[in-house]
Amino acid sequence: MPREKWSSSIGFILASIGSAVxxxxxxxxxxxxxxxxxxxxxxxxxxxxxxxxxxxMMLEFAMGRHFKxxxxxxxxxxxxxxxxxxxxxxxxxxxxxxYYLVITSWVLAYSLFFVSGRYMPFPExxxxxxxxxxxxVSGGITFFVVRAGVKHGIEKLSKFLIPLLFAMLLLLLxxxxxxxxxxxxxxxxxxxxxxxxxxxxxxxxxxxxxxxSLSVGVGIMLTYGSYMRNEKIVKSAGIITISDxxxxxxxxxxxxPIVFSFGLDPASGVKLAFVALPPVFQKISFGIFLAAVFFLxxxxxxxxxxxxxxxxxxxxxxxxxxxxRKKATSMVSAIIILIGLPSALSYTALKLEL
Numbered sequence: 310m311p312r313e314k315w316s317s318s319i320g321f322i323l324a325s326i327g328s329a330v331x332x333x334x335x336x337x338x339x340x341x342x343x344x345x346x347x348x349x350x351x352x353x354x355x356x357x358x359x360x361x362x363x364x365x366m367m368l369e370f371a372m373g374r375h376f377k378x379x380x381x382x383x384x385x386x387x388x389x390x391x392x393x394x395x396x397x398x399x400x401x402x403x404x405x406x407x408y409y410l411v412i413t414s415w416v417l418a419y420s421l422f423f424v425s426g427r428y429m430p431f432p433e434x435x436x437x438x439x440x441x442x443x444x445x446v447s448g449g450i451t452f453f454v455v456r457a458g459v460k461h462g463i464e465k466l467s468k469f470l471i472p473l474l475f476a477m478l479l480l481l482l483x484x485x486x487x488x489x490x491x492x493x494x495x496x497x498x499x500x501x502x503x504x505x506x507x508x509x510x511x512x513x514x515x516x517x518x519x520x521x522s523l524s525v526g527v528g529i530m531l532t533y534g535s536y537m538r539n540e541k542i543v544k545s546a547g548i549i550t551i552s553d554x555x556x557x558x559x560x561x562x563x564x565x566p567i568v569f570s571f572g573l574d575p576a577s578g579v580k581l582a583f584v585a586l587p588p589v590f591q592k593i594s595f596g597i598f599l600a601a602v603f604f605l606x607x608x609x610x611x612x613x614x615x616x617x618x619x620x621x622x623x624x625x626x627x628x629x630x631x632x633x634r635k636k637a638t639s640m641v642s643a644i645i646i647l648i649g650l651p652s653a654l655s656y657t658a659l660k661l662e663l
Contacts, residue, residue: 312377313459318540320464321533322548327467327613328529329553330474332412333522335610336582338557339564341518343574347497349505353515355554358523361516363550365525370542373534379624380528383535398528399622403641405527406618407649410451413611414443414653415583420608423601428591431583435656444653445646451615452642455623456635459536463616470609477606478559484599485563490570498565523553524614528621535624582607619645 315321342350376383384395418439422429434440454462485491505511520526534542564581567573571589573581590600619641626637654661 313536314538315464315536315540316460318538318545320460320468321537321540322545323471324464324467324613324617325530325533325545325549326552327463327471328524328533328617329522329549329614330471330556330610331522331524331614332409332416332607332611333518333614334553334557335478335560335563335607338518338522339561339568340581341514342498342561343565343568345511345514346502346505348499348501349503350511350515351499351558352501352506353512354519357512357516357519358550358554362519362523362525363546365520366523366530366550367542367546369525369528369530370534370537370546373531374537374542376535378535379532379628380621381625382628383531395528395625399625402527402529402618402621403645404648406615407645408652409611409615409618410447410645410649411440411444411652411656413451413608413615414440414445414447415656416604416607416611417447418443419583419587420601420604423587423590423597423604426597428587428597428600430587431580434583436658438657438659440656441653444649447612447615448642448646448649450612451619452638454612454616455619455642456638458634463620466616467613470613474606474609475556477602477609478556478563481563481599481603481606482559485566488566488570491566494565494567494569495562497569498561522557523550524617527618529617532621532624533617 315324372383376386380398381392381395384391418434454466456462524530567586567589573585573589586603587600590596622641623634623637626632626641627634651661
Protein backbone atom coordinates (compact mmCIF):
# COMPACT_ATOMS: atom_id res chain seq x y z
CA MET A 310 0.00 0.00 0.00
CA PRO A 311 1.51 3.40 -1.03
CA ARG A 312 2.31 5.72 1.84
CA GLU A 313 -0.18 8.53 2.43
CA LYS A 314 0.79 12.13 1.64
CA TRP A 315 -0.64 15.53 2.43
CA SER A 316 -2.82 16.69 -0.45
CA SER A 317 -1.36 20.22 -0.36
CA SER A 318 1.18 22.41 1.38
CA ILE A 319 -1.56 24.37 3.10
CA GLY A 320 -3.04 21.11 4.41
CA PHE A 321 0.33 20.11 5.85
CA ILE A 322 0.89 23.53 7.44
CA LEU A 323 -2.61 23.72 8.94
CA ALA A 324 -2.32 20.17 10.31
CA SER A 325 1.04 21.04 11.88
CA ILE A 326 -0.38 24.27 13.31
CA GLY A 327 -3.24 22.18 14.68
CA SER A 328 -0.75 19.91 16.40
CA ALA A 329 1.25 22.80 17.82
CA VAL A 330 -1.77 24.87 18.86
CA UNK A 331 -3.43 23.08 21.73
CA UNK A 332 -4.63 23.70 25.25
CA UNK A 333 -1.04 24.70 25.96
CA UNK A 334 -1.41 27.92 23.97
CA UNK A 335 -4.77 29.22 25.08
CA UNK A 336 -5.13 27.84 28.59
CA UNK A 337 -1.69 26.76 29.88
CA UNK A 338 0.37 29.62 28.42
CA UNK A 339 -1.49 32.45 30.21
CA UNK A 340 -1.29 30.83 33.63
CA UNK A 341 2.39 29.91 33.12
CA UNK A 342 2.97 33.59 32.35
CA UNK A 343 0.98 34.46 35.47
CA UNK A 344 3.04 32.11 37.62
CA UNK A 345 6.33 33.52 36.30
CA UNK A 346 5.92 37.24 36.73
CA UNK A 347 3.97 38.35 33.69
CA UNK A 348 5.82 39.97 30.81
CA UNK A 349 9.28 38.85 31.95
CA UNK A 350 8.38 35.33 30.89
CA UNK A 351 7.92 36.37 27.25
CA UNK A 352 11.64 37.10 26.80
CA UNK A 353 13.01 33.60 27.56
CA UNK A 354 9.95 32.09 25.87
CA UNK A 355 10.60 33.81 22.53
CA UNK A 356 14.28 32.84 22.78
CA UNK A 357 13.34 29.22 23.43
CA UNK A 358 10.84 29.16 20.57
CA UNK A 359 13.09 30.58 17.83
CA UNK A 360 16.57 29.43 18.86
CA UNK A 361 15.66 25.91 19.98
CA UNK A 362 12.04 24.96 19.21
CA UNK A 363 11.95 25.97 15.55
CA UNK A 364 15.33 24.36 14.63
CA UNK A 365 14.21 21.12 16.29
CA MET A 366 10.98 21.26 14.31
CA MET A 367 12.96 21.65 11.08
CA LEU A 368 15.14 18.70 12.07
CA GLU A 369 12.10 16.51 12.67
CA PHE A 370 10.52 17.53 9.35
CA ALA A 371 13.79 16.80 7.55
CA MET A 372 14.14 13.37 9.17
CA GLY A 373 10.55 12.43 8.42
CA ARG A 374 10.71 13.52 4.79
CA HIS A 375 14.12 11.92 4.23
CA PHE A 376 13.27 8.52 5.69
CA LYS A 377 9.59 8.66 4.63
CA UNK A 378 8.56 6.80 7.76
CA UNK A 379 7.55 7.31 11.39
CA UNK A 380 9.52 7.49 14.63
CA UNK A 381 10.74 3.93 15.27
CA UNK A 382 11.80 3.08 11.69
CA UNK A 383 13.41 6.53 11.32
CA UNK A 384 15.41 6.08 14.52
CA UNK A 385 16.35 2.56 13.41
CA UNK A 386 17.60 3.92 10.07
CA UNK A 387 20.01 6.18 11.93
CA UNK A 388 21.34 3.19 13.87
CA UNK A 389 19.90 0.02 15.33
CA UNK A 390 20.89 1.13 18.82
CA UNK A 391 18.43 4.03 18.49
CA UNK A 392 15.45 1.75 17.86
CA UNK A 393 14.73 1.44 21.58
CA UNK A 394 14.83 5.22 21.91
CA UNK A 395 12.21 5.41 19.17
CA UNK A 396 9.91 3.06 21.06
CA UNK A 397 10.44 5.13 24.20
CA UNK A 398 9.33 8.30 22.36
CA UNK A 399 6.19 6.52 21.13
CA UNK A 400 5.48 5.20 24.63
CA UNK A 401 5.84 8.67 26.17
CA UNK A 402 3.53 10.10 23.51
CA UNK A 403 0.89 7.50 24.32
CA UNK A 404 1.10 8.20 28.04
CA UNK A 405 0.78 11.95 27.49
CA UNK A 406 -2.25 11.41 25.25
CA UNK A 407 -3.95 9.17 27.83
CA TYR A 408 -4.09 12.10 30.25
CA TYR A 409 -4.49 14.81 27.62
CA LEU A 410 -7.78 13.18 26.65
CA VAL A 411 -8.96 13.64 30.25
CA ILE A 412 -8.48 17.41 29.99
CA THR A 413 -9.94 17.38 26.49
CA SER A 414 -13.04 15.66 27.85
CA TRP A 415 -13.55 18.39 30.46
CA VAL A 416 -13.33 21.05 27.74
CA LEU A 417 -15.78 19.15 25.53
CA ALA A 418 -18.20 18.78 28.43
CA TYR A 419 -18.14 22.49 29.28
CA SER A 420 -18.48 23.35 25.59
CA LEU A 421 -21.70 21.38 25.35
CA PHE A 422 -22.95 22.61 28.73
CA PHE A 423 -22.70 26.24 27.62
CA VAL A 424 -23.93 25.57 24.08
CA SER A 425 -27.06 24.10 25.67
CA GLY A 426 -27.31 27.07 28.06
CA ARG A 427 -26.48 25.00 31.13
CA TYR A 428 -23.74 25.63 33.69
CA MET A 429 -22.39 22.96 36.05
CA PRO A 430 -19.89 23.94 38.77
CA PHE A 431 -16.67 21.96 38.52
CA PRO A 432 -17.07 20.21 41.92
CA GLU A 433 -20.52 19.05 40.86
CA UNK A 434 -19.11 17.96 37.50
CA UNK A 435 -16.41 15.81 39.14
CA UNK A 436 -18.97 14.35 41.56
CA UNK A 437 -20.83 12.86 38.59
CA UNK A 438 -19.92 10.36 35.87
CA UNK A 439 -19.92 13.01 33.15
CA UNK A 440 -16.09 13.09 33.10
CA UNK A 441 -16.00 9.38 32.23
CA UNK A 442 -18.66 9.77 29.54
CA UNK A 443 -16.92 12.69 27.88
CA UNK A 444 -13.53 10.98 28.20
CA UNK A 445 -14.88 8.11 26.10
CA VAL A 446 -16.51 10.52 23.65
CA SER A 447 -13.28 12.52 23.25
CA GLY A 448 -11.31 9.35 22.68
CA GLY A 449 -13.91 8.21 20.17
CA ILE A 450 -13.79 11.43 18.16
CA THR A 451 -9.99 11.33 18.06
CA PHE A 452 -10.15 7.68 16.97
CA PHE A 453 -12.50 8.34 14.05
CA VAL A 454 -10.43 11.28 12.76
CA VAL A 455 -7.16 9.31 12.73
CA ARG A 456 -8.89 6.21 11.38
CA ALA A 457 -10.02 8.24 8.35
CA GLY A 458 -6.40 8.80 7.38
CA VAL A 459 -3.98 11.64 6.70
CA LYS A 460 -5.85 13.43 3.88
CA HIS A 461 -9.43 12.53 4.71
CA GLY A 462 -9.12 12.72 8.49
CA ILE A 463 -6.29 14.80 9.95
CA GLU A 464 -5.90 17.25 7.07
CA LYS A 465 -9.62 17.74 6.48
CA LEU A 466 -10.22 18.39 10.20
CA SER A 467 -7.37 20.90 10.36
CA LYS A 468 -8.50 22.80 7.25
CA PHE A 469 -11.87 23.31 8.90
CA LEU A 470 -10.95 23.89 12.54
CA ILE A 471 -7.80 26.04 12.37
CA PRO A 472 -9.38 28.99 10.48
CA LEU A 473 -12.42 28.68 12.75
CA LEU A 474 -10.15 28.67 15.79
CA PHE A 475 -8.50 31.92 14.64
CA ALA A 476 -11.90 33.56 14.10
CA MET A 477 -13.17 32.52 17.54
CA LEU A 478 -9.98 33.75 19.19
CA LEU A 479 -10.37 37.16 17.53
CA LEU A 480 -13.99 37.35 18.68
CA LEU A 481 -12.97 36.70 22.29
CA LEU A 482 -10.12 39.20 21.91
CA UNK A 483 -12.57 41.98 20.99
CA UNK A 484 -14.68 41.12 24.04
CA UNK A 485 -11.71 41.00 26.42
CA UNK A 486 -10.21 44.29 25.28
CA UNK A 487 -13.56 46.02 25.85
CA UNK A 488 -13.62 45.12 29.55
CA UNK A 489 -12.97 47.82 32.18
CA UNK A 490 -9.91 46.06 33.58
CA UNK A 491 -8.33 45.36 30.20
CA UNK A 492 -5.55 47.92 30.59
CA UNK A 493 -4.42 46.55 33.95
CA UNK A 494 -4.41 43.02 32.56
CA UNK A 495 -2.35 44.00 29.53
CA UNK A 496 0.10 45.95 31.70
CA UNK A 497 0.63 42.87 33.87
CA UNK A 498 0.98 40.72 30.77
CA UNK A 499 3.49 42.87 28.90
CA UNK A 500 5.46 44.67 31.64
CA UNK A 501 8.61 42.64 32.29
CA UNK A 502 10.07 42.19 35.75
CA UNK A 503 13.70 41.88 34.69
CA UNK A 504 14.71 40.48 38.08
CA UNK A 505 12.79 37.33 37.12
CA UNK A 506 15.25 36.70 34.30
CA UNK A 507 17.88 35.71 36.89
CA UNK A 508 15.61 32.90 38.12
CA UNK A 509 16.56 29.62 36.38
CA UNK A 510 13.08 28.24 37.07
CA UNK A 511 11.59 30.92 34.79
CA UNK A 512 13.90 29.83 31.97
CA UNK A 513 13.09 26.18 32.64
CA UNK A 514 9.38 26.95 32.47
CA UNK A 515 9.88 28.90 29.24
CA UNK A 516 11.74 26.09 27.50
CA UNK A 517 9.29 23.50 28.75
CA UNK A 518 6.34 25.56 27.50
CA UNK A 519 8.02 26.19 24.14
CA UNK A 520 8.70 22.51 23.49
CA UNK A 521 5.26 21.51 24.76
CA SER A 522 3.51 24.14 22.67
CA LEU A 523 5.38 23.45 19.42
CA SER A 524 4.94 19.65 19.74
CA VAL A 525 8.67 19.08 19.21
CA GLY A 526 10.78 16.32 20.69
CA VAL A 527 7.93 13.81 20.88
CA GLY A 528 7.85 12.46 17.34
CA ILE A 529 4.77 14.32 16.10
CA MET A 530 6.54 16.62 13.65
CA LEU A 531 8.76 13.76 12.47
CA THR A 532 5.64 11.72 11.72
CA TYR A 533 3.91 14.63 9.98
CA GLY A 534 7.13 15.30 8.06
CA SER A 535 7.05 11.75 6.71
CA TYR A 536 3.85 12.64 4.81
CA MET A 537 5.43 15.69 3.15
CA ARG A 538 5.77 16.06 -0.60
CA ASN A 539 8.10 18.89 -1.66
CA GLU A 540 7.19 21.51 0.93
CA LYS A 541 9.96 23.92 1.93
CA ILE A 542 10.99 22.94 5.43
CA VAL A 543 12.34 26.31 6.65
CA LYS A 544 9.37 28.26 5.30
CA SER A 545 6.85 25.78 6.68
CA ALA A 546 8.50 25.65 10.10
CA GLY A 547 8.60 29.44 10.21
CA ILE A 548 4.89 29.77 9.41
CA ILE A 549 3.96 27.12 11.97
CA THR A 550 6.17 28.60 14.70
CA ILE A 551 4.97 32.17 14.17
CA SER A 552 1.32 31.04 14.04
CA ASP A 553 1.76 29.10 17.26
CA UNK A 554 3.42 32.07 18.96
CA UNK A 555 0.74 34.51 17.77
CA UNK A 556 -2.05 32.30 19.09
CA UNK A 557 -0.29 31.90 22.44
CA UNK A 558 0.23 35.65 22.79
CA UNK A 559 -3.36 36.39 21.71
CA UNK A 560 -4.48 33.85 24.32
CA UNK A 561 -2.84 36.04 26.94
CA UNK A 562 -4.60 39.13 25.58
CA UNK A 563 -7.88 37.25 25.96
CA UNK A 564 -7.30 35.82 29.44
CA UNK A 565 -5.59 38.61 31.39
CA PRO A 566 -8.17 41.38 30.77
CA ILE A 567 -10.85 38.97 32.02
CA VAL A 568 -8.72 38.01 35.02
CA PHE A 569 -8.08 41.61 36.10
CA SER A 570 -11.59 42.84 35.31
CA PHE A 571 -13.14 40.29 37.64
CA GLY A 572 -10.47 40.05 40.34
CA LEU A 573 -9.26 36.54 39.53
CA ASP A 574 -5.84 35.08 40.32
CA PRO A 575 -3.64 35.15 37.18
CA ALA A 576 -1.63 32.18 38.51
CA SER A 577 -4.56 29.96 39.43
CA GLY A 578 -3.68 27.27 36.87
CA VAL A 579 -6.26 24.64 35.99
CA LYS A 580 -8.84 26.31 38.24
CA LEU A 581 -8.78 29.41 36.04
CA ALA A 582 -10.53 27.70 33.12
CA PHE A 583 -12.87 25.32 34.92
CA VAL A 584 -13.53 26.93 38.31
CA ALA A 585 -12.93 30.70 38.11
CA LEU A 586 -14.05 31.66 34.59
CA PRO A 587 -17.45 29.89 34.26
CA PRO A 588 -19.11 31.91 37.10
CA VAL A 589 -17.74 35.08 35.49
CA PHE A 590 -19.38 34.25 32.18
CA GLN A 591 -22.62 33.68 34.08
CA LYS A 592 -22.62 37.30 35.29
CA ILE A 593 -21.99 39.23 32.08
CA SER A 594 -24.10 40.10 29.05
CA PHE A 595 -24.00 37.40 26.39
CA GLY A 596 -21.88 35.42 28.86
CA ILE A 597 -23.32 32.02 27.96
CA PHE A 598 -22.55 32.63 24.28
CA LEU A 599 -19.01 33.84 25.07
CA ALA A 600 -18.43 30.86 27.37
CA ALA A 601 -19.55 28.50 24.60
CA VAL A 602 -17.12 30.18 22.19
CA PHE A 603 -14.29 30.02 24.74
CA PHE A 604 -14.69 26.33 25.54
CA LEU A 605 -15.32 25.35 21.91
CA UNK A 606 -12.10 27.18 21.08
CA UNK A 607 -10.28 25.15 23.73
CA UNK A 608 -11.85 21.93 22.49
CA UNK A 609 -10.92 22.52 18.85
CA UNK A 610 -7.34 23.29 19.90
CA UNK A 611 -7.24 20.21 22.12
CA UNK A 612 -8.74 17.93 19.44
CA UNK A 613 -6.24 18.83 16.71
CA UNK A 614 -3.40 18.19 19.18
CA UNK A 615 -4.89 14.90 20.41
CA UNK A 616 -5.23 13.70 16.82
CA UNK A 617 -1.55 14.41 16.15
CA UNK A 618 -0.56 12.54 19.32
CA UNK A 619 -2.57 9.48 18.34
CA UNK A 620 -1.04 9.49 14.86
CA UNK A 621 2.45 8.83 16.31
CA UNK A 622 1.81 5.30 17.68
CA UNK A 623 -0.66 4.51 14.86
CA UNK A 624 1.95 5.36 12.22
CA UNK A 625 4.48 3.26 14.12
CA UNK A 626 2.29 0.15 13.87
CA UNK A 627 1.63 0.82 10.19
CA UNK A 628 5.27 1.42 9.25
CA UNK A 629 6.98 -1.06 11.58
CA UNK A 630 4.59 -4.00 11.47
CA UNK A 631 2.49 -3.50 8.34
CA UNK A 632 -0.82 -2.95 10.12
CA UNK A 633 -3.72 -1.52 8.17
CA ARG A 634 -4.66 1.96 9.42
CA LYS A 635 -8.09 0.92 10.70
CA LYS A 636 -6.66 -1.96 12.73
CA ALA A 637 -3.74 0.09 14.04
CA THR A 638 -6.00 2.96 15.10
CA SER A 639 -8.42 0.61 16.86
CA MET A 640 -5.66 -1.17 18.76
CA VAL A 641 -3.80 1.97 19.85
CA SER A 642 -6.99 3.83 20.81
CA ALA A 643 -8.18 0.93 22.95
CA ILE A 644 -4.85 0.77 24.79
CA ILE A 645 -4.72 4.52 25.39
CA ILE A 646 -8.32 4.60 26.63
CA LEU A 647 -7.54 1.80 29.07
CA ILE A 648 -4.41 3.59 30.32
CA GLY A 649 -6.34 6.83 30.74
CA LEU A 650 -9.34 5.29 32.50
CA PRO A 651 -7.87 5.52 36.03
CA SER A 652 -7.16 9.23 35.53
CA ALA A 653 -10.64 9.81 34.13
CA LEU A 654 -12.28 7.87 36.98
CA SER A 655 -10.32 9.78 39.61
CA TYR A 656 -12.33 12.86 38.62
CA THR A 657 -15.73 11.16 38.86
CA ALA A 658 -18.07 10.24 41.69
CA LEU A 659 -16.00 7.07 42.06
CA LYS A 660 -12.98 9.18 43.15
CA LEU A 661 -10.56 6.43 42.14
CA GLU A 662 -7.24 6.96 43.89
CA LEU A 663 -4.21 6.70 41.62
